[in-house]
Amino acid sequence: MWYEELGYDDNPLEANPFRVNFPLVNRSREAADILYAIDAGNMLVIEGKDGIGKTMLLRHAITKHRGKGKVIYIDGNTVSKRLNIESLLVKRSGLFRGRLLKHKPRGMILLFDNVQQLTKKNCEHIKYFYDQDYLKSVIFTLQEYKAAPFTDSLRDRIGERVIRLRPLDDQEAAQVIMQRLPKSWLAPDLIAGILEESEKSLALALQHTSYLMDYAAANKKEKLTKTEIKKLLRERTREMPAAQGDLCPDCSSPLEHIGEYWRCSHCDTYCKNCGAAVDKDDADCPECGIRFTTVARGEEDDE
Amino acid sequence: MTWYQSLGFSSNPFSIKPAAFHDELFGYEGAVEDITKKIAQGSVLLLTGEYGSGKTTVLKRIINSFRGQKDVIYYSCNEREKSIDFDSLLSGMTFFRRLLGIRKTGTILLLDEAQDMSRKDADNAAAYFHKGYFKSIILVSHKQADLLLTSPLRELLKDNVFRLSKLDRKSAIALVRKRIGNLQFLPDDIIEKVYAANSNPRQILRNCEAVCRRAAEDGADRVLVKHVKDVLD
Numbered sequence: 001m002w003y004e005e006l007g008y009d010d011n012p013l014e015a016n017p018f019r020v021n022f023p024l025v026n027r028s029r030e031a032a033d034i035l036y037a038i039d040a041g042n043m044l045v046i047e048g049k050d051g052i053g054k055t056m057l058l059r060h061a062i063t064k065h066r067g068k069g070k071v072i073y074i075d076g077n078t079v080s081k082r083l084n085i086e087s088l089l090v091k092r093s094g095l096f097r098g099r100l101l102k103h104k105p106r107g108m109i110l111l112f113d114n115v116q117q118l119t120k121k122n123c124e125h126i127k128y129f130y131d132q133d134y135l136k137s138v139i140f141t142l143q144e145y146k147a148a149p150f151t152d153s154l155r156d157r158i159g160e161r162v163i164r165l166r167p168l169d170d171q172e173a174a175q176v177i178m179q180r181l182p183k184s185w186l187a188p189d190l191i192a193g194i195l196e197e198s199e200k201s202l203a204l205a206l207q208h209t210s211y212l213m214d215y216a217a218a219n220k221k222e223k224l225t226k227t228e229i230k231k232l233l234r235e236r237t238r239e240m241p242a243a244q245g246d247l248c249p250d251c252s253s254p255l256e257h258i259g260e261y262w263r264c265s266h267c268d269t270y271c272k273n274c275g276a277a278v279d280k281d282d283a284d285c286p287e288c289g290i291r292f293t294t295v296a297r298g299e300e301d302d303e
Numbered sequence: 304m305t306w307y308q309s310l311g312f313s314s315n316p317f318s319i320k321p322a323a324f325h326d327e328l329f330g331y332e333g334a335v336e337d338i339t340k341k342i343a344q345g346s347v348l349l350l351t352g353e354y355g356s357g358k359t360t361v362l363k364r365i366i367n368s369f370r371g372q373k374d375v376i377y378y379s380c381n382e383r384e385k386s387i388d389f390d391s392l393l394s395g396m397t398f399f400r401r402l403l404g405i406r407k408t409g410t411i412l413l414l415d416e417a418q419d420m421s422r423k424d425a426d427n428a429a430a431y432f433h434k435g436y437f438k439s440i441i442l443v444s445h446k447q448a449d450l451l452l453t454s455p456l457r458e459l460l461k462d463n464v465f466r467l468s469k470l471d472r473k474s475a476i477a478l479v480r481k482r483i484g485n486l487q488f489l490p491d492d493i494i495e496k497v498y499a500a501n502s503n504p505r506q507i508l509r510n511c512e513a514v515c516r517r518a519a520e521d522g523a524d525r526v527l528v529k530h531v532k533d534v535l536d
Contacts, residue, residue: 039305040315040512124381124419131320131359153445156354157319159509 002217013210048165051201054141076114081286306519317512321359330474347459352467355505380419417442429455
């Protein structure tokens with residue numbers, strides 16, 4: 001791989017915020033608001049488009065609170081509709097105190113990434129656990145707060161605490177890419193070319209850059225021109241109808257398109273009929289109701 | 304350092320969690336007195352009020368006022384997905400009592416979030432009331448219309464409905480003062496402005512937090528009118 005030849009162990013342009021550790025670019029106000037909400041025991045919503053940096057902000061909050069066993073991170077894209085918030089809390093207390101005595105820890109911090117679907121029951125659970133201080137603070141991220149499936153009572157607890165993430169301007173976005181590579185490698189005008197093709201998504205811009213580095217290394221090209229970059233990225237975008245790319249961000253195997261979801265047969269557990277995320281022990285799909293045989297459910301590999 | 308830490312609080316004094324501050328109730332003393340009287344007589348009542356108006360806080364006060372004299376069960380209907388297991392509530396969950404099937408009588412049942420109660424729960428509640436296990440039942444719900452009332456329960460309820468009305472100005476100031484004491488960082492006239500913007504108790508607390516945070520970030524030694532304007536407009 002190109003980055004190995006250049007002396008990196010891992011891809012520095014990795015778009016998954018949990019795999020790399022680079023400082024936030026020009027998000028200090030938002031980061032401070034999140035840390036404050038966690039400290040003060042509030043509910044907060046962060047809204048913004050795909051790839052704009054929501055998960056990056058959450059990762060920043062996790063780094064600040066790690067080591068105390070207080071943070072629960074859930075990614076809404078990979079959990080089943082049947083997710084039970086209560087059992088998550090109970091599991092935290094371990095086998096004896098938790099499972100047997102139903103003890104729940106207090107003062108936990110819930111970070112709920114990509115809340116696309118939240119059943120009414122889970123809304124009520126979150127609200128109840130928040131009121132009783134089992135959950136000290138809750139941070140949600142999603143694309144559109146207005147369209148989110150929150151109950152009125154949950155919305156009332158959130159109140160006006162909604163942060164709308166603005167997209168970074170081109171200079172800031174260029175900084176996100178440049179801070180990951182030695183300065184001389186990519187000329188600013190090339191980065192501008194990449195950003196033009198990235199629809200304000202930082203995640204996509206990083207994937208694009210990584211793809212170009214890959215291409216340059218494979219074809220032994222010293223330099224790419226701006227027109228070449230445009231052509232390459234247009235081709236790439238055409239080949240991948242999904243916004244996030246046709247490859248799994250975790251294992252780089254091709255994704256399968258089912259219904260409105262893109263699923264990786266190695267990393268996700270999902271319903272092969274409608275594509276919804278499901279639990280391993282689900283007997284039927286919570287979304288389309290189909291009964292599972294071993295064939296109907298794509299399962300995560302254990303390796 | 305957050306604004307409340309620099310004022311000497313270890314945690315956010317304007318927390319909106321009903322469980323965080325005990326024994327704090329302003330403006331609804333009359334309602335609580337009436338409810339307590341009704342409970343002592345033994346009846347089924349309903350308490351309604353807007354989101355954040357203090358329904359759960361009123362319940363906490365009622366629990367406190369009966370502490371040590373009567374058995375009070377507080378149950379939040381949104382806590383579990385299953386229907387309510389009245390037997391285990393009544394036997395107090397202790398193993399011995401469960402084994403022998405001993406159930407207490409004359410208990411007071413507080414059902415929070417009663418809109419999540421199922422039809423079966425409602426019928427069961429009425430049946431247990433008739434058998435004398437529950438002396439009084441207090442249902443708490445956002446709106447009466449949302450409530451799933453079966454006819455036996457509706458008969459018991461009759462017109463015992465209490466609605467939490469708006470908080471008055473004086474009570475609003477008392478509520479905030481209870482949280483932060485006589486701190487001049489947040490003067491009374493500012494609290495009045497916050498109250499004027501929105502008189503819902505939960506919203507008052509949240510807005511007070513916002514203006515205090517704003518003023519502290521501004522480096523001011525007290526909250527000024529412009530901070531209120533910044534935050535609430």
